[in-house]
Amino acid sequence: MDDLFAPSDVSWTPVSPKLAAVRRVTAAITFGLLAIAGLLVLGLTVDWLYGGLWLLLMLAGFAWSWRMIGRNQQSWKYAEREDELLVSHGILFRQLVVVPYGRMQFVDVAAGPLERSFGIATVELHTATPATDAKIPGLLPDEASRLRDRLSALGQAQAWGL
Known part of the structure; x- marks a missing residue:
């Protein structure tokens, strides 16, 4: 079954571990805001005991997400x-996307403020069919630039035959 999602005849390149750090910071902000909002609502309307239970629930959720983010990265x-190009990801629901170079319409590189502060970017491949679009998050800027240029050149070269 593993050969279905990770063919052995190719050399796989992993993404940067900085991707997990970015997602963990995002999770910390999200769970922190939810904890504060829940404490305020429960503390003002019901009882502080429920606020404490809410805080424990948020901490458990954050601990679980910390572990899952690392495994996902x-x-x-x-x-x-x-x-x-082959892109594979997922733990519980695994996915393998195969994008023929000749079908690519354009290659996009994106990096939000948090990604830029950690020094990573995301390369997105767009085709005529949205189902075959693919993205590769967590790339170092040099690798993202190299991949963008290579994929654009290969896409243009192979599209001439269509």
């Missing part, structure tokens, strides 16, 4: 073949 990988 480790699942992201990509491989460049002669005619296509």
Whole structure:
């Protein structure tokens, strides 16, 4: 079954561990805001005991998400073949996206403020069919630039044959 999502005839490239750090900071902000909002609402309307239970629930949720974020980051990988790009990710629901270079319409590089502060970017591949679009988050800027240029050149070269 593993060969279905990770063919052995390719050399996989993992994404940067900084992706997990960015997602953990985002989770900390989200759970922190939810904890504060819940404490205020429960403390003002019901009882502070429920506020304490809410805080424990938020801490448990954050601890669980911390672990899952690390595992998810480790699942992201990509491989460049002669005619296509493969992107694989997922723990519980695994996914393998195969994008033929000739079908790519454009390649997009994006990085939000938090991603830029951690020094990573996301490369997005767009095709005519949204179901075959793919993204590779957590790339270092040099690798994102190299991949963008290579995919654009390969896409343009192989599209001439269409």
